[in-house]
Amino acid sequence: MAGQYTLPSEYHYILFSVSPPCDALAIRKALQDSLAQSFGVTSSNTYLDILWVADPGVAAVVRASQPDAVKIMASVVASTSSPRISVIEDSAFLPSLLANDNTI
Numbered sequence: 001m002a003g004q005y006t007l008p009s010e011y012h013y014i015l016f017s018v019s020p021p022c023d024a025l026a027i028r029k030a031l032q033d034s035l036a037q038s039f040g041v042t043s044s045n046t047y048l049d050i051l052w053v054a055d056p057g058v059a060a061v062v063r064a065s066q067p068d069a070v071k072i073m074a075s076v077v078a079s080t081s082s083p084r085i086s087v088i089e090d091s092a093f094l095p096s097l098l099a100n101d102n103t104i
Contacts, residue, residue, distance in 0.1 A: 010065060011066070016086060020083055026083060030083050034076050037078070046071065048064040049062065051063050
């Protein structure tokens with residue numbers, strides 16, 4: 001029996017829905033605001049990349065480090081600001097998020 005090998009990933013990918021639709025800059029600002037609201041100003045400088053925004057701006061894929069991804073998802077759930085961002089799915093493997101036609 002061959003041994004299994006998993007690819008290590010230092011990044012985590014999160015698929016968000018966004019309402020009302022907006023551009024990547026507004027999504028990033030909303031994520032920073034939610035991090036500041038939940039965890040303080042220091043956490044608002046968390047490094048994250050917006051990799052993809054759906055054409056009308058109703059969904060986005062964000063990449064962050066594994067520990068930061070948990071904080072980002074927790075802050076989004078607790079946030080009451082606009083635009084409203086919701087977690088659809090998260091994964092350590094980017095193609096798994098885009099393979100499913102969840103909201104787009």
